[in-house]
Every structure is written in C-alpha cells, then in structure tokens.
Amino acid sequence: MDALLDRVRLWVAERHESLTNEFGAWVAQPSVSRTGEGMPEALVHGMDLLRGCGLEPEAVATDGIPTLIGTADGPPGAPHVVIYGHYDVQPAGPLDEWISPPFEPEIRDGRMYGRGTGDNKGQHLAQLLGLRALRELTGGLPCRVTVLLDGEEEIGSPSLPRVVRERFADDRPDLVLWSDGPVHESGRACVVLGVRGIVTFELRATGPTTALHSGNWGGVGLNPAWQLVQLLASMRDADGNVLVEGFNDGVIPLSPQERAALEALPLNLSEVLAGIGTTRLEPSAEPGYYERLTAPTFTINSLTCEDAGEHRTVIPSVAVARCDVRLVGGQRVPDVVEAMRRHVAEHAPDIEFIPGGTMSPSRTLPETPFTRAVLTGTELGLCEPPLLVPALGGSLPISAFTDELDVPCYGVPLANVDERNHAPNENLELDRFLNGIVAAAAIQLTLGDHR
Known part of the structure; x- marks a missing residue:
C-alpha cells in the first residue's frame, strides 16, 4: 500500500x-x-x-x-x-x-x-x-x-x-x-x-397592545419581558442543568471507549478561553471541556422586546427569545419538541412556543x-x-x-x-x-x- x-x-x-x-x-x-x-x-x-x-x-x-x-x-x-x-x-x-x-x-x-x-x-x-x-x-x-x-x-x-x-x-x-x-x-x-442534534424555537410573550409608560403603568400593565425571563429561568438552572421534564429522556451515557477518546484529546483551556475573550467556562454540571461538547445544552440565542433598539422607559408590548437546544445520542427530536411545548404550556400558558429547524443527533x-x-x-x-x-x-x-x-x-x-x-x-x-x-x-x- x-x-x-x-x-x-x-x-x-x-x-x-x-x-x-x-x-x-x-x-x-x-x-x-x-x-x-x-x-x-x-x-x-x-x-x-x-x-x-x-x-x-x-x-x-x-x-x-x-x-x-x-x-x-x-x-x-x-x-x-x-x-x-x-x-x-x-x-x-x-x-x-x-x-x-x-x-x-x-x-x-x-x-x-x-x-x-x-x-x-x-x-x-x-x-x-x-x-x-x-x-x-x-x-x-x-x-x-x-x-x-x-x-x-x-x-x-x-x-x-x-x-x-x-x-x-x-x-x-x-x-x-x-x-x-x-x-x-x-x-x-x-x-x-x-x-449533536439541534432543535431551534422561539418563545413569544405578548402584553399590552402598545408599549406603555413605565411610570404611569408600572405595576399595573402586564410586562411580557418579565413573563419571558421567568419562563426561561424555569427551563435551566444556574448550574446549566435543563429542568424541562422529559428533555433528557433517552440520553445514552458515554461508553468507556468514548471517555478514553475524550481524555486523549489535547487541551490548553486558558488558551482556548483567551481566544474567545473570556476567562471561565459556562456554568455546567459537566466538569470537563470536551464532555460539555458531548452533552445536551440549552442556549438563549437572542432576547428582544422589539423596541427597535430604542431602550425607552416603557413596559414593552412584545418580548421574544430565540433559543436552541443541542441533543445527543438517544434523544429524539419529536420527544424534545413535545417536552418543550408541554413545559411552556404548564409554566406560562400565555407565551407562544414556535418550533423552528431541527436535526437529529x-x-x-x-x-x-x-x-x-x-x-x-x-x-x-x-x-x-x-x-x-x-x-x-x-x-x-x-x-x-x-x-x-x-x-x-x-x-x-x-x-x-x-x-x-x-x-x-x-x-x-x-x-x-x-x-x-x-x-x-x-x-x-x-x-x-x-x-
């Protein structure tokens, strides 16, 4: 040869x-x-x-x-x-x-x-x-x-x-x-x-028909931004654990051979972090750098109140979060989408769950x-x-x-x-x-x- x-x-x-x-x-x-x-x-x-x-x-x-x-x-x-x-x-x-x-x-x-x-x-x-x-x-x-x-x-x-x-x-x-x-x-x-697989989705919260003066209506007008961030907080904790019931169903643990392969990968963590302009990792229950890249995740891609970037002292009429979750072996896209939909319906029924693109792991x-x-x-x-x-x-x-x-x-x-x-x-x-x-x-x- x-x-x-x-x-x-x-x-x-x-x-x-x-x-x-x-x-x-x-x-x-x-x-x-x-x-x-x-x-x-x-x-x-x-x-x-x-x-x-x-x-x-x-x-x-x-x-x-x-x-x-x-x-x-x-x-x-x-x-x-x-x-x-x-x-x-x-x-x-x-x-x-x-x-x-x-x-x-x-x-x-x-x-x-x-x-x-x-x-x-x-x-x-x-x-x-x-x-x-x-x-x-x-x-x-x-x-x-x-x-x-x-x-x-x-x-x-x-x-x-x-x-x-x-x-x-x-x-x-x-x-x-x-x-x-x-x-x-x-x-x-x-x-x-x-x-890894992916499920993208949008969470859309609506309040008053138009933005309201935060002094005249603060504490009275329903604020969709607070509804949205409270829903998001119920979906992932500060340690990076996804709290949506059913989200982790089917996850297959890493095999001994997979763990051995991960341990053999070279890593200069401080150099990697410096390359992206930070000094510490995202909070996560997974301790290792490479283990994190083989685990499910929940990411907020963007948050907006659709205020055209004006940042006025108002109660917004709309708040939107665009998110993705990454999936690993054993997780099924339809099951994850349904778990997300069910969680939103139970915790914030007035917020709309809009599924987007998907790809299986x-x-x-x-x-x-x-x-x-x-x-x-x-x-x-x-x-x-x-x-x-x-x-x-x-x-x-x-x-x-x-x-x-x-x-x-x-x-x-x-x-x-x-x-x-x-x-x-x-x-x-x-x-x-x-x-x-x-x-x-x-x-x-x-x-x-x-x-």
Whole structure:
C-alpha cells in the first residue's frame, strides 16, 4: 500500500495546478440553496464532476433541490462505502466584508478564498479526486462506492432522510464517510464519530397592545419581558442543568471507549478561553471541556422586546427569545419538541412556543468494526496519527444514515480551523485540499482490505 500511496502523492503533485483550477471552478459556481441562486447550473456542474471521477451520475428528484448521486462498482466482497457531502453553500453575507468577491475564488498565502471552499466543496471534491486518482492508477476502486451530494444541507436537509431511505432500502451500505468542518482546534487531523442534534424555537410573550409608560403603568400593565425571563429561568438552572421534564429522556451515557477518546484529546483551556475573550467556562454540571461538547445544552440565542433598539422607559408590548437546544445520542427530536411545548404550556400558558429547524443527533461508537481502518487510512494519507473525536459540538444531517440505515458514520474533516465557514472570507488551505486527496485514497485502500 505504501508504494501505491507514493504514486497517489506523485499523481497529485504532478497535477496540483489543474486540480486547484478544478477546485476554483467549483467554488466559482454559485449554489445557494436558501435563495436558489445558481442551483440549476450547480447541478449540471456537480454531475460533470461525478462523471469526471469515474462515477455513474444521477440527479434524484426531491420536493426541493435534487440530490446528486454517483456510483462505482468495486471488487466482489468489498465494503460498500457511501461518501456524503453537500453542494449547496451559505449566502455570501455582507459583500463589503469580503476581500475578494465570494464567487470569484482567489488564492492568497496558500489558501483559496470563496464561498463554499471549506463548506463543503473543497472537502467533498478531495474525496472525489481521491477516487479519480485510484481509478487512473489502478484501473478500478478497492471498494464499491456511492457518492451522495446533498443540495439542501444549508437549509436543514429536509429531503435527505427520504432519499437515503428509498435509495438504500434494499442495498444497505457498510459505512458512511463524510468530510466537513475543521480539523481539531489544535490543528491535528481527526476522525469524528458523531454530531449533536439541534432543535431551534422561539418563545413569544405578548402584553399590552402598545408599549406603555413605565411610570404611569408600572405595576399595573402586564410586562411580557418579565413573563419571558421567568419562563426561561424555569427551563435551566444556574448550574446549566435543563429542568424541562422529559428533555433528557433517552440520553445514552458515554461508553468507556468514548471517555478514553475524550481524555486523549489535547487541551490548553486558558488558551482556548483567551481566544474567545473570556476567562471561565459556562456554568455546567459537566466538569470537563470536551464532555460539555458531548452533552445536551440549552442556549438563549437572542432576547428582544422589539423596541427597535430604542431602550425607552416603557413596559414593552412584545418580548421574544430565540433559543436552541443541542441533543445527543438517544434523544429524539419529536420527544424534545413535545417536552418543550408541554413545559411552556404548564409554566406560562400565555407565551407562544414556535418550533423552528431541527436535526437529529448521530452517534457511532469507537468499537464499531471500521473505526481502525478509517484511523489507519487517515494516518497513512495525512502522515500524522489522527485524534479520535467522539462527537462534534455542532450539527450535521448524519442521522439520516445512522437512524435510517443503522450503519456507522465517520467524519474526516479536511479544513483548517480558521476556515471561516458561513462567514465572509471563507477559505481552505490548498495543502489541506491536496493532502486530503491522498487521505481519501488511503482510506479507500484500508477499507478495501477490511473484509
């Protein structure tokens, strides 16, 4: 295998300029799912990329934006590997904050800048090019492969569970690979085993029909802001414990292997806190930094009295809190939403509970059969032993595979920590992109040996 990987590295080195140009052309194609900008053209571009990497392309119709699927056969008895990515991107955001236009990729200081570079075009393109390299060097692939590029990830992947269910109902894969998000904050490569889920919601309290003078009506006019903060205080205590009955139902404790993986992760806590401009952690019942990122949370995202920022001495007529809760393995989105709705109805029946976007958590245990092969392939490809991360703090739609198919899912992030995904000046280090091609090929080879 070492000799073949040396050939893959040479293949990448000899083609680095054309591969980088291919990356730039993909970023230059807008594909904003939230607005629809460029999506029809991106579908055609994505189909061409799949075809150009030796895959049989197909556009699967959904109720929204089509899903792109590419398939390739492997040797008899080889694992069936699904590679998940998404071809939609976030809106550009404030154009005046971009150094170069978001859909005119530019290389500066060894990085490509543009919307979608790290999230997710550069990362899934590295996976695709790893397949191309193996096919051109060996005439085939070591595994049977299905590439699935989601067109709706940035709007919550509403169609993905149905596509997964229907596509793989009679042809269950052995595992799923995905590359998204940054490497570990230390800069080390990592393999990620899960993601937290999310439920977003709004709490809306109303009082008088218009704002009232706080002197003339103070103590008389119902104040929705006080109603709201008292409700919020009943939902989480000062130690970070969520008090909503039923919220923690089903939470699966960390396994000994997951705890061991967390304890092995490097951490300079004071440096991490200094990086976000604080000196202490949020109060929490969980003592450890990484344990907190694998536990359920309740976050107030914003509080407002809809006073247009005037801050007058009034009793407001409306008070709004926008919140999210992060979920872990064993928690079910419908159960959590119902627990929240029930709590609001019992404690503040006049306050409206408005559910928003949701995404289920996903969990793969370290002891699952393919973990060692993915770790080995990542190390061989990136030339460093990767950290094993039980779960990301954030959310991705990976539960569409773990819940619908009951198969293990492995994340191999290829982006730099400061990729600025979702923000102006999103970027991806070109060395990480090119090395990611080698890593993608190496993982396929180690999985092909796992029979």
